[in-house]
Amino acid sequence: MRKVAFIFGTRPEAIKCAPVINAMKLDRRFEPLVVSTGQHREMLDITLMEFSIRPDIELNIMQPRQTLSQVTYRILEMLSGQIDQWGMDAVIVHGDTASTLAAALAAFQHRIPIIHLEAGLRSGNIASPYPEEANRRLVAQIADLHLAPTIRSSENLVREGVREDRVAVTGNTVVDALRWAAENAPAFAEPALADLNNDTRRIVVASAHRRESWGAPMHEIARALVRLSFQENVRVIVPLHKNLAVREVMLPYLSDQANITVVDPLPYRNFCSLMLRSHIIISDSSGAEEEGPSLGKPTLILRDITERPEAVEAGTARLVGRSTARIVSEASRLLCDPDEYLRMAKPVDAYGDGKATTRVIDAIARYFAAQTGRE
Numbered sequence: 001m002r003k004v005a006f007i008f009g010t011r012p013e014a015i016k017c018a019p020v021i022n023a024m025k026l027d028r029r030f031e032p033l034v035v036s037t038g039q040h041r042e043m044l045d046i047t048l049m050e051f052s053i054r055p056d057i058e059l060n061i062m063q064p065r066q067t068l069s070q071v072t073y074r075i076l077e078m079l080s081g082q083i084d085q086w087g088m089d090a091v092i093v094h095g096d097t098a099s100t101l102a103a104a105l106a107a108f109q110h111r112i113p114i115i116h117l118e119a120g121l122r123s124g125n126i127a128s129p130y131p132e133e134a135n136r137r138l139v140a141q142i143a144d145l146h147l148a149p150t151i152r153s154s155e156n157l158v159r160e161g162v163r164e165d166r167v168a169v170t171g172n173t174v175v176d177a178l179r180w181a182a183e184n185a186p187a188f189a190e191p192a193l194a195d196l197n198n199d200t201r202r203i204v205v206a207s208a209h210r211r212e213s214w215g216a217p218m219h220e221i222a223r224a225l226v227r228l229s230f231q232e233n234v235r236v237i238v239p240l241h242k243n244l245a246v247r248e249v250m251l252p253y254l255s256d257q258a259n260i261t262v263v264d265p266l267p268y269r270n271f272c273s274l275m276l277r278s279h280i281i282i283s284d285s286s287g288a289e290e291e292g293p294s295l296g297k298p299t300l301i302l303r304d305i306t307e308r309p310e311a312v313e314a315g316t317a318r319l320v321g322r323s324t325a326r327i328v329s330e331a332s333r334l335l336c337d338p339d340e341y342l343r344m345a346k347p348v349d350a351y352g353d354g355k356a357t358t359r360v361i362d363a364i365a366r367y368f369a370a371q372t373g374r375e
């Protein structure tokens, strides 16, 4: 039995680790320990509850308006005080957040092998996305097993010098989570969305929260959403991120608009119901970049570059930047030109086939077997 600690702290990490944690709980080869750093306190707890996961250990590092350095050193400090006592065979981290980097570093410093889920994504620009591109590249330097979601991401790793026998292509577990959520998609329970089933307007689901969008770009995005809401037969729905850098800019623009509904972040399955009900998705969220195209929803990405180019190449997603004019023109094209809409509205399996969890677990089992010379 191998003891592995999943250490993460944000909503997207929880969504993408959850299928693996739940499958490992049923697998007699593994004993998973779930460690929450609490980087996204509220949104993380709601998400974990949905997947029936209770963290075994809570680091509770969250403080109001904490800086990246504070997040990183607080996690490192707390882990270094206890990680050895857990007796882990490996630490599993996901993606590119501050929690990912700090947990990987703590494991490395305590000589515990690191397994990196969603490894090998690269935008090619160390400054964008900031700090995520740097985080994932740094983790790649010290990880022992790299689980790449796509062939492209595995190629990125090998090009950077990672040993091929330490890389496995698994698909992205987000598709596994998404399929589960879509099968269990609830009705719209929030009072603000209760009328959705009878609403004949075209639903534009929009969100923006990443660091590169803070400040002036957030104003541009907000103005674009207001202008889109003036178009005929359109309703814009915005599940607004909890971050104050987002709320303080967005709310003055979006509140009290006739065709805009602002809601708090939705539980994952409710958000999936909303994406399923949407006509188009406009977002700077990495999750939306993967989930929108997987559901066949035309997805306009509010970024200039992406580490997830697969859906753009497949034609279901488009990079549109963050200027009001470009967002409005690209969205209007989809809203006004049915042929253009149909060209983009095609589900793509660029990120996975829903079976990534099994491949992840098999790759981890193979890794341990190779360490000891037995299965």
Ligand SMILES: CC(=O)N[C@H]1[C@@H](OP(=O)(O)OP(=O)(O)OC[C@H]2O[C@@H](n3ccc(=O)[nH]c3=O)[C@H](O)[C@@H]2O)O[C@H](CO)[C@@H](O)[C@@H]1O
Binding pocket: 011, 012, 013, 015, 016, 095, 096, 097, 129, 132, 209, 210, 211, 239, 264, 265, 266, 267, 268, 269, 271, 272, 284, 285, 286, 287, 288, 291
């Ligand atoms: C800025 C940032 O931190 N970006 C990271 C974050 O992206 P990302 O931008 O996707 O992070 P989000 O906090 O938007 O989380 C996205 C996830 O939350 C879900 N959702 C969204 C809205 C809502 O109301 N309810 C809900 O459950 C989405 O379906 C999606 O699965 O995680 C990715 C890992 O996957 C990383 O690669 C990104 O670098």
